[in-house]
Amino acid sequence: MSNLPAWWQSFAVRGLAWRRGLDWAIENVPFYFHPFLVFFWSLFFFFFAGTAREAVVSHLRVILPGSLRITNYLRAFRTFRNFAWTLAETASYKMNQASFLCEVEGEEFLDRLIGAKGAIVLTAHMGSYDLGAALFTEKFRREIRMVRAPEPDKLTAQHVDLALEQVGAGAVKVDYSTDGATLSFDLLNALRNQEIVSIQGDRVLDHVASAPAELFGRKVSLPSGPFILSLVAPAPIYPLFVVRAGYRKYKIIVREPIVCARTERSREDDIAAPMTRWSRVLEGLIREHWSQWYAFTRTF
Amino acid sequence: MKNEPESSAGFYFALPRLFNLWRGRPHQVSEACVFEAYMGSVGIFGVTYLFAWVLFAGKISGWRMIFAAALLIPAVWVFWLLVLYINALFINFLHGKGLFRQITNRDAQNIYIGVILTAFALHLSILHGWERWIGIFCLSGLGANFLAMIMLVMTRKRS
Numbered sequence: 001m002s003n004l005p006a007w008w009q010s011f012a013v014r015g016l017a018w019r020r021g022l023d024w025a026i027e028n029v030p031f032y033f034h035p036f037l038v039f040f041w042s043l044f045f046f047f048f049a050g051t052a053r054e055a056v057v058s059h060l061r062v063i064l065p066g067s068l069r070i071t072n073y074l075r076a077f078r079t080f081r082n083f084a085w086t087l088a089e090t091a092s093y094k095m096n097q098a099s100f101l102c103e104v105e106g107e108e109f110l111d112r113l114i115g116a117k118g119a120i121v122l123t124a125h126m127g128s129y130d131l132g133a134a135l136f137t138e139k140f141r142r143e144i145r146m147v148r149a150p151e152p153d154k155l156t157a158q159h160v161d162l163a164l165e166q167v168g169a170g171a172v173k174v175d176y177s178t179d180g181a182t183l184s185f186d187l188l189n190a191l192r193n194q195e196i197v198s199i200q201g202d203r204v205l206d207h208v209a210s211a212p213a214e215l216f217g218r219k220v221s222l223p224s225g226p227f228i229l230s231l232v233a234p235a236p237i238y239p240l241f242v243v244r245a246g247y248r249k250y251k252i253i254v255r256e257p258i259v260c261a262r263t264e265r266s267r268e269d270d271i272a273a274p275m276t277r278w279s280r281v282l283e284g285l286i287r288e289h290w291s292q293w294y295a296f297t298r299t300f
Numbered sequence: 301m302k303n304e305p306e307s308s309a310g311f312y313f314a315l316p317r318l319f320n321l322w323r324g325r326p327h328q329v330s331e332a333c334v335f336e337a338y339m340g341s342v343g344i345f346g347v348t349y350l351f352a353w354v355l356f357a358g359k360i361s362g363w364r365m366i367f368a369a370a371l372l373i374p375a376v377w378v379f380w381l382l383v384l385y386i387n388a389l390f391i392n393f394l395h396g397k398g399l400f401r402q403i404t405n406r407d408a409q410n411i412y413i414g415v416i417l418t419a420f421a422l423h424l425s426i427l428h429g430w431e432r433w434i435g436i437f438c439l440s441g442l443g444a445n446f447l448a449m450i451m452l453v454m455t456r457k458r459s
Contacts, residue, residue, distance in 0.1 A: 028406060031312070033341060100332075
């Protein structure tokens, strides 16, 4: 892959060409053309991003057992289409300052989060992470620190950084999960400075600390970092998801905070119960919004 | 909590705006209307597909007809990608020459899309089959939208 010329690499599924093309389309094409383009580009990636498609289908087999294979492929296409919409709408927000309807489920928990003196927002690859962070900072006037996995393509990573800077208007600070120990200390400091830290807790990458958990009756590994951070800071964990509820319409779902309390037991034991609670919350949300769980690498 | 979308200037779908104006409802353009977004997309795809069908596949039959029907779907998509790109180059050329600089790229594309769609609808409207009614319906819609746009511009200038 790395031996290929740069211009050709940019056409890889996670390459820069597609993101640039999307920005161009949002800037140059009237809004009534967007459903047409989103549909066909979703179809294009559904056929050509085979690894991602098979990962989604394999997840659907576990989330909705007993379904026909063809049904799961159609559902996978729906997931791709939703993903394309979230990318397109994030670009619309960035390029055209488009406005969105925004509803909240779990308003009391959200109020507590907004007023919190240091909190961890635990979320998933669901709905729009980037747009969600931008909407959150815009509506509630609170800065947020996002932890995300870096894009594998260097140029795409630069493009995403710039896009996040634009959508967040300076209120969204981005940290990368590859930063290791430095990141842990930075996040701990941020929490002690009463900031909100947002982490995705549904996927484990090679360099990320993890602990065993159960999801849909299967043994999986989930990131343990947020729970250790919560224990050390100490700070509550707010499960929060931003799901797409329709055309230019998003829903912020906040669940009851999870508190990690230090006891005489080992650290692993202290975080076991909170992690189980998180996996139950995650499971419920994924079951309800399976078409917006953008886990394009195999989890089960 | 609910945040209403803002309205922006422009006249993509002027006809419903004019009806709203007459009924005393908000008539500023909003890009947040799902019905308009999908109606535009389905209309563009439908008319283009029908035009391409009449042009390339109207006289074939059997399995070749099924093959052509399937092939025309991505062909319409690729056609519009090329058209949008060529339009953008032309718009940039005009802007570079200092012409129509007050019109944004998207609004200029809207004009080009309207012209192309009108040409397709016009072609369909002079045929003898059922396709002509779709052409006539589309031309009527585009014409009414154009008139509504003029009326809205005049109303705005007066107020």
